[in-house]
Amino acid sequence: MLAYTVRRILVSIPVLIISTFIVFLVVINAGDPVANFATSRQPAPSKAAVAAFARHVHADQPAVERYWNWITGVLHGDWGPSVQPNLDIGHDLFTRFRVTVTLVAAAMLIALVLAVLFGVFSALRQYSAADYTITFFGFLFLAMPVFWFAVLLKQAGIWFNEQTGSQFLGTIGEKSPYLESDTFWNAFTDRIGHLVLPTITLALVSFASWTRYTRASMLEVMDSDYVRLARAKGLRRGRVLVRHALRTALIPLATVTALDIAIILGGAVVTETIFQWHGMGEMLVQSATTVDVYRTMAWLLLSAVVVIGFNLVADLLYAVLDPRIRYD
Amino acid sequence: MRARSSALTKGLVLAAGLTLVLGACSGGGGGSSPGNGHAGLTSCAEQGQANTCNSGPTKAGGTFTYVLEKNIQQWNVQDTNGNTFENGEALQVVLPSVFVPQPDFTVKLNTDLVSSVSQTSTSPQTLVYKINPKASWNDGTPITADDFVYYWRTNNGKDCPPPPASDSTQTKGCLPQSTAGYDRVKSVTGSDGGRTVTVVMAKPYSDWKSLFGAGYPLYPAHVAEKLSGAKQGDAAHMTAAQLTQGWQYFQKTPPSKYPTAGPYKMQSWVDNDHATYVPDPRWRGAHKATLQRLIFKVITDATQEPIALRNNEVQGIYPQPEVDLVNQVKSIPNVTYTIGNGLTWEHFDLNLHNPVLGKYAALRRSMFTAISIKDIVAKTVGQFDPEVKQLGNHNFVPGQAGYKDLVTPTGQGSGDLTKAKKYLTDAKFTGVGSALRTPDGKAVGPFNCRYTTGNQIRQSECQILQSDLANLGIKVTIKPIGAADLGTVLTGHQYDIIVFAWVAAPFPTSGAQQNWVTGGGGNYGGYSNKKVDALVAQAVGETDPAKAAQLLDQADQIMVDDAYVLPLYQKPTFLAVQTRFVNMRNNSTNVGPAYNTGEWGLKK
Numbered sequence: 001m002l003a004y005t006v007r008r009i010l011v012s013i014p015v016l017i018i019s020t021f022i023v024f025l026v027v028i029n030a031g032d033p034v035a036n037f038a039t040s041r042q043p044a045p046s047k048a049a050v051a052a053f054a055r056h057v058h059a060d061q062p063a064v065e066r067y068w069n070w071i072t073g074v075l076h077g078d079w080g081p082s083v084q085p086n087l088d089i090g091h092d093l094f095t096r097f098r099v100t101v102t103l104v105a106a107a108m109l110i111a112l113v114l115a116v117l118f119g120v121f122s123a124l125r126q127y128s129a130a131d132y133t134i135t136f137f138g139f140l141f142l143a144m145p146v147f148w149f150a151v152l153l154k155q156a157g158i159w160f161n162e163q164t165g166s167q168f169l170g171t172i173g174e175k176s177p178y179l180e181s182d183t184f185w186n187a188f189t190d191r192i193g194h195l196v197l198p199t200i201t202l203a204l205v206s207f208a209s210w211t212r213y214t215r216a217s218m219l220e221v222m223d224s225d226y227v228r229l230a231r232a233k234g235l236r237r238g239r240v241l242v243r244h245a246l247r248t249a250l251i252p253l254a255t256v257t258a259l260d261i262a263i264i265l266g267g268a269v270v271t272e273t274i275f276q277w278h279g280m281g282e283m284l285v286q287s288a289t290t291v292d293v294y295r296t297m298a299w300l301l302l303s304a305v306v307v308i309g310f311n312l313v314a315d316l317l318y319a320v321l322d323p324r325i326r327y328d
Numbered sequence: 329m330r331a332r333s334s335a336l337t338k339g340l341v342l343a344a345g346l347t348l349v350l351g352a353c354s355g356g357g358g359g360s361s362p363g364n365g366h367a368g369l370t371s372c373a374e375q376g377q378a379n380t381c382n383s384g385p386t387k388a389g390g391t392f393t394y395v396l397e398k399n400i401q402q403w404n405v406q407d408t409n410g411n412t413f414e415n416g417e418a419l420q421v422v423l424p425s426v427f428v429p430q431p432d433f434t435v436k437l438n439t440d441l442v443s444s445v446s447q448t449s450t451s452p453q454t455l456v457y458k459i460n461p462k463a464s465w466n467d468g469t470p471i472t473a474d475d476f477v478y479y480w481r482t483n484n485g486k487d488c489p490p491p492p493a494s495d496s497t498q499t500k501g502c503l504p505q506s507t508a509g510y511d512r513v514k515s516v517t518g519s520d521g522g523r524t525v526t527v528v529m530a531k532p533y534s535d536w537k538s539l540f541g542a543g544y545p546l547y548p549a550h551v552a553e554k555l556s557g558a559k560q561g562d563a564a565h566m567t568a569a570q571l572t573q574g575w576q577y578f579q580k581t582p583p584s585k586y587p588t589a590g591p592y593k594m595q596s597w598v599d600n601d602h603a604t605y606v607p608d609p610r611w612r613g614a615h616k617a618t619l620q621r622l623i624f625k626v627i628t629d630a631t632q633e634p635i636a637l638r639n640n641e642v643q644g645i646y647p648q649p650e651v652d653l654v655n656q657v658k659s660i661p662n663v664t665y666t667i668g669n670g671l672t673w674e675h676f677d678l679n680l681h682n683p684v685l686g687k688y689a690a691l692r693r694s695m696f697t698a699i700s701i702k703d704i705v706a707k708t709v710g711q712f713d714p715e716v717k718q719l720g721n722h723n724f725v726p727g728q729a730g731y732k733d734l735v736t737p738t739g740q741g742s743g744d745l746t747k748a749k750k751y752l753t754d755a756k757f758t759g760v761g762s763a764l765r766t767p768d769g770k771a772v773g774p775f776n777c778r779y780t781t782g783n784q785i786r787q788s789e790c791q792i793l794q795s796d797l798a799n800l801g802i803k804v805t806i807k808p809i810g811a812a813d814l815g816t817v818l819t820g821h822q823y824d825i826i827v828f829a830w831v832a833a834p835f836p837t838s839g840a841q842q843n844w845v846t847g848g849g850g851n852y853g854g855y856s857n858k859k860v861d862a863l864v865a866q867a868v869g870e871t872d873p874a875k876a877a878q879l880l881d882q883a884d885q886i887m888v889d890d891a892y893v894l895p896l897y898q899k900p901t902f903l904a905v906q907t908r909f910v911n912m913r914n915n916s917t918n919v920g921p922a923y924n925t926g927e928w929g930l931k932k
Contacts, residue, residue: 036815041505042831043842044849045408048490049503053409055493085402085409086580151635158639172636177602177623178391273629278399278600282628289811 001319001326005312012308016301017071023300024067024293031291033083034059057081057293070297080294092283093298099174100279103272104264106195107202112257115207119214120246126219134211141208150201150274157197170194172276198275202268206260213256217249224248251321258314262307368664368907372914373715378431378727382664384910386618386929392909393623393642394922395633399600404579406483406544411505416543417922418624421605422588424471425541426457428924429834429917433671433728435537440613441471441546441589447536450871452514453529455536461523462612465548467587473518473525478549478563479540480527481571484510488571501568502575505544508838509533522561532869534876535835542834543918547578551586591617591926601626605925618929637663637904644912646921649902650785654712657904665904667713670916671725672831674786674896676793680854681821684772690755691772692891693740697751698796700743701896707792708785709900719895722844722887723836723880726898730836730877734888741894745799752800764801774803775824778817781808786827789896793825818852829899834917837868840880844887855892859883907931 034054038045045053054060058069058081070080079089122134141149157169170176170193179186221227222245230240269281280299287295319325372381396417402410405419420428426442427435437445443458463471481487483504491501504510514530527539540546549563552574558566566574577586582597591613592605603624607617627633630647634656637645647653649667657665676699680686701718709716718741719725720733739747752760756767764772777793779786787806794804804825809817817823830843830850842848845864846856863883870876887893903914903921911927 031810031812032816032819033812034815035819036812038849039815039818039852041408041411042850043506043508043838045505046485046490046503046507046849049408051493052491052503085407087401154635154639158635161639167640169639170641171639172625172627172632172641173601176641177393177598177625178604178621274632276627276629276632278626291812 001316005316008312008315015308016304019304020071020297020301021067024070024297025063027291027293027296028063028066030288032059033057033291033293036291037083053083057083070294074298074301079298082295083290083292084295087295089295089298092295093302096279096283097302099277100265100268100272100281102174103195103198103277103279104202104261104268107199108206108257108261108264110199111203111206111210114203115210116214116246116250116253118207119211120218120241120249122211122215123218123222124241135215138208138211141204142212144205146201146205146270147274149204150197150271153197153201154274168193169196171197174277198271198277201271201275202264206264209260210253210257213253214249217252218245221245221249247321251318254317254321255314258310258317259307262303262310265303265306368910369666369903369905369912369914370664372431372666373668376432378668378913381666382905382910382913383927385932386910386927387932388618388930389620390618390909390930391621391623392619392644392928393602393625394644395627395636395642395646396603396624397626397628397630397647399626399628400582400597400603402579403582404547404575406479406504406547407575407579408503408505410579413918413920416918417920418594418603419545419583420543420919420922421592421622421624421925422583422590422594423545423547424463424589425543425545426539427537427541429542429915429919430923431668431913431915431917433725433834433917435542435834438541440615447871450532453532453536453871455527455529455539457525457527457540459523459525463589464612465550465587465589466593466608466610468610469548469550469587470522471546471589472522472561473516474522474561474563475546475549476525476527476540477516477518478552478566478571478574479546480510480513480516481563481566482575483507484513486511487566488568488575501572506838508841509535509539513539516564532871534837534868534870534873536871538835538838547574548587548589549574552577591615592622613926615926617926622925622928634660634904637906640906643909644903644905644921646901646903646914649709649712649900651712654902657902660904662907663904664907665902666914667715668901668903668914668916669715669725669727669898670901671834671918672829672899672901672916673719673725674789674827674829674899676789676894676896677823677826677828677853678892679821679823679826679852680856680892682775682824684766684770685775685824686854688755688757688766689890690751691757691766693738693889694748694751694800695797695802696740696891696894697738697742697744698748698800699741699793699894700796701741703743703796704789704792705897707788709897713900716897716900719897721881722884722893722895723840724877728834728836729873730880732881734881734884735895738888740888740891741896743796748800759801761799762801772802773797773824774805776805776807777825777827778807778809778823779827780814781810789827790825793827821852821854827896831918836880837864837870837876840864840883841868844883853892855887855890857886857890860886 037053038050058066073080082089118134122131125131154171157171161167161169173194175194176190179190227240227245230244265280269285272279272281284299287299368382371377396414398412398414400415400418404410405415424441425438428438430436441460441463443460445457448454448456459471465471482502485507488502490503512529512531512533514528517526550560553560555577556570556573558570584594584597591611593608595604595606597603605622625642627636633645633647634653636642638660657663678685678692705716718736720735721731724731735741749760758765766772777790779790790806794806797804841864843850844855845861860883863879867876867879870879901914901916905912908931910931912921915921915923
């Protein structure tokens with residue numbers, strides 16, 4: 001398996017280079033940061049300032065040379081200049097990555113646990129009232145626009161705060177700018193209070209699709225010959241469920257989750273905007289609207305690495321969950 | 329401010345029912361009726377109240393969190409890159425300015441910094457600043473002429489020239505946001521132990537009150553001298569390299585790290601999140617800060633601001649108003665708000681590089697006359713602000729000395745179709761009302777009307793223009809501009825008609841120089857009229873402000889006749905704060921409501 005892993009990693013390097021080069025060409029042609037700089041300020045900047053800006057963002061270099069300089073720069077830890085003054089892209093990228101991971105990790109864990117629990121339950125009680133209820137909410141959460149749901153949740157959070165006379169639930173940011181008393185407990189509850197609403201938002205959306213997967217794959221497995229055989233052998237129901245059925249049923253879910261994590265990492269745009277977490281989502285929006293070439297590329301590079309990484313993880317998980325699969 | 333533990337226990341029980349609550353809770357609901365508790369800011373829109381409304385004595389204590397809509401990456405607001413509204417607001421709290429723009433668009437002398445300023449001679453124009461004897465940086469260094477000299481030398485474009493072409497890292501040289509005025513200064517000298525500053529101009533400058541402040545405050549020269557190894561108190565002899573070093577230090581360093589001079593000092597800056605200010609015990613100004621803590625919190629999505637205000641996470645917001653947003657704020661209990669008319673104004677621009685539009689002034693006049701601004705206002709900003717009216721001047725807004733309505737008497741913006749058609753028939757256009765052709769038989773249009781995508785208001789404006797011009801027989805297609813492309817469209821002249829906004833400065837002559845003079849930095853449509861050029865140049869050098877305003881209005885009369893830009897209306901501004909605080913006021917100038925943070929406080 002180690003050889004397989006190494007081979008996969010080596011193969012992904014040319015994939016990364018080709019994909020980033022194509023994207024680089026698209027990004028540098030997506031708009032003109034120099035024109036933006038020249039027109040977005042009042043008073044209009046001097047010609048010297050515009051020229052200095054163009055040199056600073058390397059807008060005067062040919063595309064291939066620019067790409068080469070960028071990719072070799074990244075290997076040396078230099079992520080290139082941003083259109084935003086004084087912005088260190090590498091520092092920005094990893095700060096934001098941390099923020100998004102904080103936001104996404106809790107949500108994914110909750111969503112996954114709940115999805116498995118409710119999905120299995122739903123499958124076992126197929127066509128019961130409980131199944132219909134879970135199905136109903138599953139589809140409801142799937143259909144709900146995230147921004148709308150998030151704003152609704154915020155209103156509920158405010159209502160909660162008003163009822164309790166507290167400020168427990170935060171609607172903006174990772175933590176309060178300032179705490180009345182600086183104890184560990186206060187700082188901790190403040191953090192938790194700010195996590196609750198965005199976590200619920202992110203979790204419910206993933207939960208919705210993942211319960212559907214769990215339910216479907218569980219139903220399929222429960223219907224298979226070997227499960228029937230296991231039952232016929234007189235094994236206890238719980239043992240059949242967990243050791244035989246669930247383990248197999250989790251395989252498709254593992255793939256979906258692993259791939260979703262990459263998508264969610266980059267795609268928490270709406271949640272991050274509404275809850276003002278300054279993470280990867282905000283970074284993408286900002287860099288795209290300001291034609292920030294190197295910042296967009298940094299985002300894309302990290303996302304690509306994450307996607308490739310989780311693809312690999314999904315494949316490896318297969319082997320763990322299904323002993324029949326062997327990589328060599 | 330934070331959760332009490334008993335409340336927390338109670339809260340956790342309630343948390344269980346949270347998802348159930350969702351259905352029942354229909355956004356809003358807080359049991360307040362509009363008009364309830366809006367005493368504070370409501371009077372601000374009344375005549376003559378702008379500078380005094382919502383005032384009152386304050387008591388000690390309280391934390392006030394005010395929203396910044398952008399992160400601050402660059403702390404030198406005098407630099408082109410750092411010249412942002414948010415940066416101006418954040419620095420205004422801690423750094424001193426000679427004159428401070430007020431809510432009524434006048435400027436007020438900051439007597440904590442200078443006791444008096446006088447223009448002692450007009451030829452050569454000479455200005456004498458008497459620094460307040462108590463004025464000092466909070467490390468004890470007195471504020472002296474040296475700080476003024478440093479300011480002048482970094483901003484005049486000569487002593488610290490722009491970085492050379494070979495320097496892609498921009499580590500050599502200064503790029504001031506504007507050299508206007510500073511490039512006309514002949515000398516800045518100190519006397520009286522540095523406490524009197526005499527500025528002699530080489531060429532007269534009408535907006536001299538904009539010098540050393542007005543949103544671009546003074547930085548401590550002694551800090552720059554020390555770190556660049558220059559002689560202390562001798563900014564007059566700093567080399568370009570030394571000046572650059574200081575310039576760049578202030579770009580990269582938030583004011584929490586160097587001595588400042590304001591009622592507050594910045595305690596900390598958390599990038600992308602917030603700045604915390606606390607009262608400065610070493611402040612010797614007339615007014616002491618009473619808030620225990622002032623926080624500027626970065627919230628980049630304006631639609632989230634009312635929610636944060638309702639949840640008491642912030643106590644004051646200053647977003648761009650929209651119908652939904654204003655209604656949301658109206659329903660928040662114990663919040664007072666005001667809608668003001670700002671210095672930012674919306675306008676239609678014609679691209680004179682277009683051969684047909686550039687050639688026929690009669691066509692342009694006719695187009696502007698056919699447009700009904702009344703309709704535009706009614707279908708856009710008029711929905712939440714009934715006070716919005718057609719703007720009648722290109723250089724001044726109502727309330728500024730010099731404002732004269734020069735546009736409406738000509739009928740431009742009236743939607744008067746008969747008059748509009750007459751311009752065309754008089755100029756021998758054919759096909760008026762059906763398919764318009766120029767006198768020499770060329771088709772007029774189709775023109776495009778461009779707006780930034782996602783901006784609902786501007787989309788409506790283009791739609792109304794489209795139907796108004798259809799009446800003349802001009803076809804208009806509406807073509808949105810990608811979020812990142814406004815700059816490309818403007819500098820590349822990729823438009824026939826475009827709608828966007830400009831910020832009028834409290835100092836109008838420099839703005840006019842940018843936008844109307846041939847080849848000016850903001851003159852994207854290629855307008856050129858020698859008479860206007862001459863009049864504006866004359867206004868910039870006029871030492872009598874009344875005469876300067878008169879000259880600008882003369883120039884404007886010509887511009888209105890040339891029908892290049894049609895001013896629509898002043899964009900509304902919107903300030904909402906909790907009623908337990910006083911002295912916050914809507915200031916639509918470049919310093920924003922932060923112009924008087926030293927007075928903000930809990931109501932006594």
